[in-house]
Amino acid sequence: xxxxATASFSAGVVLTAMGVASIRKSKTPAQIPFxxxxxxxxxxxxxEGLLWMSLTNPALAHLQQASTYAFLFFAxxxxxxxxxxxxxxxxxxxxxxKIERVLLVAGTMVAAYFIWCIFSxxxxxxxADYHIFYTFGYPPQITPWVSGVYAIATIGATLxxxxxxxWLFGLLVLLSYIVTVIFYFDYFVSVxxxxxxxxxxxxxxxxxxxxx
Numbered sequence: 001x002x003x004x005a006t007a008s009f010s011a012g013v014v015l016t017a018m019g020v021a022s023i024r025k026s027k028t029p030a031q032i033p034f035x036x037x038x039x040x041x042x043x044x045x046x047x048e049g050l051l052w053m054s055l056t057n058p059a060l061a062h063l064q065q066a067s068t069y070a071f072l073f074f075a076x077x078x079x080x081x082x083x084x085x086x087x088x089x090x091x092x093x094x095x096x097x098k099i100e101r102v103l104l105v106a107g108t109m110v111a112a113y114f115i116w117c118i119f120s121x122x123x124x125x126x127x128a129d130y131h132i133f134y135t136f137g138y139p140p141q142i143t144p145w146v147s148g149v150y151a152i153a154t155i156g157a158t159l160x161x162x163x164x165x166x167w168l169f170g171l172l173v174l175l176s177y178i179v180t181v182i183f184y185f186d187y188f189v190s191v192x193x194x195x196x197x198x199x200x201x202x203x204x205x206x207x208x209x210x211x212x
Contacts, residue, residue: 003130003131004052004130005049005050005052005053005056006049008045008046008048008049008052009045009046009049011042011045011194011197011198012042012043012045012046012049013042014042014201015038015039015041015042015045015197015200015201016038016039016042018038018200018201018203018204019035019036019037019038019039019040019041019042020039021204022035022036022037022038022039022203022204022207023035023036023039025204025207025208025210026207027210030089030090031089031090031207031210033082033085033086033089034086034087034089034090034203034206034207035203035207036086037082037083037086037200037203038197038200038201038203038204040074040078040082041074041193041196041197041200042197043074044070044071044074044075044078044193044197045194045197047067047070047071047074048067048071048132048190048193050063050067050070051063051064051067051068051071051125051132052127052132054067055125055126055127055132056127064125068123068124068125068134069118069123071125071193072114072118072123072134072189073118074193075189075193076111076114076117076118076150076189077111077114077115077118078111079150079154079196080106080107080108080110080111080114080149080150080153080154081104081107081108081110081111083107083153083154083157083158084100084103084104084106084107084153084154084156084157085104085107087100087157087158087161087163087166088100088101088103088104088157090161090163090210091161091162091163092162092163093162096160096161096162099156099160100157100160100161103152103153103156103157103160104153104157106149106152106153107149107150107153107154107157109149110146110149110150110153113142113146114146117136117138117139117143121136121137121138121139122135122136122137123135123136123137128186128187129187131184131186131187131190131191132187132190133186133187133190134187134189134190151177154173155170155173155174155177156170157170158170158173159171159174163206163210164206164209164210165202165205165206165209166206168202169199169202169203169206172199172202173195173196173199176192176195176196176199177192179195180192180195
């Protein structure tokens with residue numbers, strides 16, 4: 001999360017509960033990847049909570065590198081693949097499936113790019129103005145374009161879905177993306193992940209509608 005270790009861990013606890021509840025609402029195995037999104041976000045928020053602690057407590061400084069990489073693993077590698085994959089698994093309309101497949105391919109390529117970046121270039125996280133500021137040594141000419149495809153793959157997958165209420169979830173995530181770009185650009189990775197994590201609670205509503 002973006003404001004404190006306490007907030008990160010609190011969000012993680014809430015998301016864990018909502019993730020378990022969402023999975024219990026699943027009717028088929030195909031729904032489980034999407035229902036598990038809040039639970040995955042919980043692990044991500046716990047990892048950033050550990051990063052907060054490592055940056056504020058010298059006794060835990062040895063956790064800084066591991067928690068930084070753990071958070072970025074979810075933020076940059078898991079989500080561009082997992083979101084379109086999970087939505088595609090549930091999509092019942094053939095024409096929509098074709099779009100979702102394209103978005104999944106795009107998201108997979110984004111994830112592959114960031115895997116290469118994380119293992120090839122330095123990354124770091126520091127506290128700045130009550131947020132965690134991540135620095136990257138990634139190629140500056142390519143990464144902004146890849147980040148744009150990231151947004152298209154993850155947000156687009158929900159907006160193009162035919163599943164009831166999914167478009168609203170996608171719209172909320174899109175609005176959070178815009179707000180983060182405008183007001184928290186320097187802390188984009190941390191803040192947008194936090195907003196998206198909180199919004200993932202809405203997945204429980206989607207799963208409940210599908211069960212009915």
